[in-house]
Amino acid sequence: MTVTLRDVAAKAGVSAITVSRALNNTGYVSPHTRERINDAVATLNYIPNDLASSLRSKRTQLLALLVTDVTNPFWTTVARGVEDAAIDAGYGVILCNTDEDPAKEARYLDLLLRRRIDGLIIAPTTESTEILQDLERRTVPFVLMDRLVDGVCADIVRGDSRGGAYHLTMHLLQTGYKRIGMITGPSSVSTSEDRVAGYLAALDEMGIAHDPALICRGPYRRSTGYEATLDLLAQNPRPDALFAANNFIALGVLEALRNEGLRVPEDIALVCFDDFPHVTAGAPFLTTILQPAAEIGSAAIRLLLDRLANPDLEPREVVLPTELLVHTSCGCGKELRVASS
Amino acid sequence: MTVTLRDVAAKAGVSAITVSRALNNTGYVSPHTRERINDAVATLNYIPNDLASSLRSKRTQLLALLVTDVTNPFWTTVARGVEDAAIDAGYGVILCNTDEDPAKEARYLDLLLRRRIDGLIIAPTTESTEILQDLERRTVPFVLMDRLVDGVCADIVRGDSRGGAYHLTMHLLQTGYKRIGMITGPSSVSTSEDRVAGYLAALDEMGIAHDPALICRGPYRRSTGYEATLDLLAQNPRPDALFAANNFIALGVLEALRNEGLRVPEDIALVCFDDFPHVTAGAPFLTTILQPAAEIGSAAIRLLLDRLANPDLEPREVVLPTELLVHTSCGCGKELRVASS
DNA sequence: CTGAAAGCGCTTACAG
């Protein structure tokens, strides 16, 4: 029923291996033979069976990318970078969304290992240590992305969270803000603590004592921004600026401020990490630290390919610089200028 | 090196088929044997090879979803609906982004057929006819999504574009707007023409002659909204309301209006299809027709599973109702109330 | 430049 290599070989009057060699460009095939084979492939409408070839060759030419939230444009942009770079290298990419859920992550990983992917890029959830150590034991090639994990020594690509947070905080301080509320992710996620570290470093450099009550933590979600903002606004004295450690948190902050009747930046300043590029189209909705999402993706593929080529490589760390965008318009006509540089 | 079924069988002191039966719950295995097998699996850290089992059984338990733009939250929500429903049924889903590019679509399809996916759900690009007819010839089970294609008779799930556009237009007319500019997608995409049809039906019902100059077409992109808005604003008399046929077009419209110094809704009204749910969080940024994206996804899986179970089924069409949301806030504090119902 | 044989790791189909 389905056309196989054997059928093509019969039609072309050659052996199966010769067809394999012609189609995969592995080994020599005379031009005349090649032509006959191509004709046979075309008339029979042959589609090779990658299951069979992968089973035999022990390579699938398939990589996987596990991200923690596909609804976040940061991650879709990373995914685009990964995919483009992978295709250039002749690999396909399977995109999986773990939703920050260790159970989902474990299920996907099991599925992927059963499919015998050649390697994977993973933005770990908050409890990935064991899963990753298991991968190390199985010598599955993988690259960490965005987040470091204690006890796991592997290639990693990430943005400069600490540096970015430092710049964002400095920007606020130099503009004259003094009491900056920091709303960040879980303490178990390295980006979250790195951003706190950058924030503290800037305060320190400017000789401002830091108030622990100004630092709020929670999942990288809208609700975290909303609730933390209400908490921070209840403080006395209340913050004159807020630092949202990611874009979703910033949305929650905006919502809470609106409900409280506070305007940005007239009543309170707001800055954040990442934005919503397709909505804001190059004009971030707040003063923002932008991470080079697509480059993070392509760098991860580069590390992974290097490792596939040479499994004994020492683990490497790639830290990509961030960009401070001081801004301006929210995409709907209302000006949200926080400060100018 | 890698642990195989044979190794597990040897360790458990049974044959390979028995292990296969135990792990797949196919056929009887005595409780005692099963226990020994489970122990062996655990101590050997066995991971089944799905390539081998798929090759033999001719089923991969894998479906594919081709969408035209993963950066559009409408499609990520659809994908979520597809994936959740697929997992419940024991299938994995491979998500592919065609970017409205027929070449990319063809490349993905080739890759997927080589991997022998069991079926696929496809939101076709503007030139998919041949590719889809090829799928029909190969009897690959597939379901169309969002868009009909001329000359292709297949299962399809879509939102009620015509009905939604009718309601949106009626809403404007009943609020008192009379000259409504329509900015829609390419005429080769069925949703685009359905939305025009709904728009025309509403005008007709209210006894308003339609002006062809008020209908602009282009890709479902921001730039289309931007350019068409400038064109429409140059008309005399100029429109008092604009209808953006999708969310990205609406962003371009907003940008153009802002550049022209026009406020929504004081100077001109604006309505659209779909919004940016994660950014606006339930409060659409404009008066909007919402399509039930997740339900479109799960319905597609249902049709596809039915077809896998029974390939001779007559093609079915599922049209899901849309919802009119009259609104309000743009997510950054500025009110964009267009009209009230 | 081309081929015959063996095998990747499973499951099907047939027995008992």
Added chain:
DNA sequence: CTGAAAGCGCTTACAG
């Protein structure tokens, strides 16, 4: 309830 044999559709390794 369990097993021996065959085969899914390719590619590897060895020859010529």
